[in-house]
Amino acid sequence: MNMNNPLNFPATTVVNKSVPKNAFYGRSTDSSLREFLTREFENIVWLYKLAPSTLNVEDGERVHEIAVFHCKMKGDAYSINPFCAMDKLLPRHTLFIIEYEGKIDILMHHKEMTAAKSEQKWTCGVTELQREVSFDTLSLKIEGQSMDAVYSNILSQISGLSASNEVEYKEQAEIRKKVEQLQKQVTSLQKQVRAEKQFNRQMELNAEARRLKKEIAKFQEIINK
The missing domain is CATH 1.20.5 (Single alpha-helices involved in coiled-coils or other helix-helix interfaces)
Structure with a gap:
């Protein structure tokens, strides 16, 4: 498997940069996130940056960038819920490729920016998870003329829903x-x-x-x- 570009996305989107675990838990006051990353993660690689500058699409009203991370786990199982805690710390939309014992899962949260007490925060809604996928048969397509559309289409492909935009997806x-x-x-x-x-x-x-x-x-x- 070519983990440099496993999704066969355009070369302009490939980052392939190792990310230290403290880049995540260093942003959080929750000690359990540090324990989770230390206990279960072997390494994290930032695989792709999907953005107007790398895809030649228009910026979105809600979505400006999608980061794709390859997370290699230490064991043959992993905890799902802490991925939301990780995701909320990142000021962008995110897709996780999770590798464990030769298996591959793809995880993406429906993620939105909310304003509370004059402070903007990211919230994770539904967790969309495809288990034990094969990159030989998986085909995630980048479709749409804006980042909002690209995000909605990827989320719909992972979820298996037929939504063409974020409103339809939520419904x-x-x-x-x-x-x-x-x-x-x-x-x-x-x-x-x-x-x-x-x-x-x-x-x-x-x-x-x-x-x-x-x-x-x-x-x-x-x-x-």
């Missing part, structure tokens, strides 16, 4: 969350049916499960259209 991510909740309810109802001995009650539970499945199908149509 579809919320619908996907509802679908997951409904699917859990269906699974619970099916367990109740198997445990229920009264036929009439079984019929009621099955009817409710069918109703929820119809809701799921409607939501999935919206996501996949």
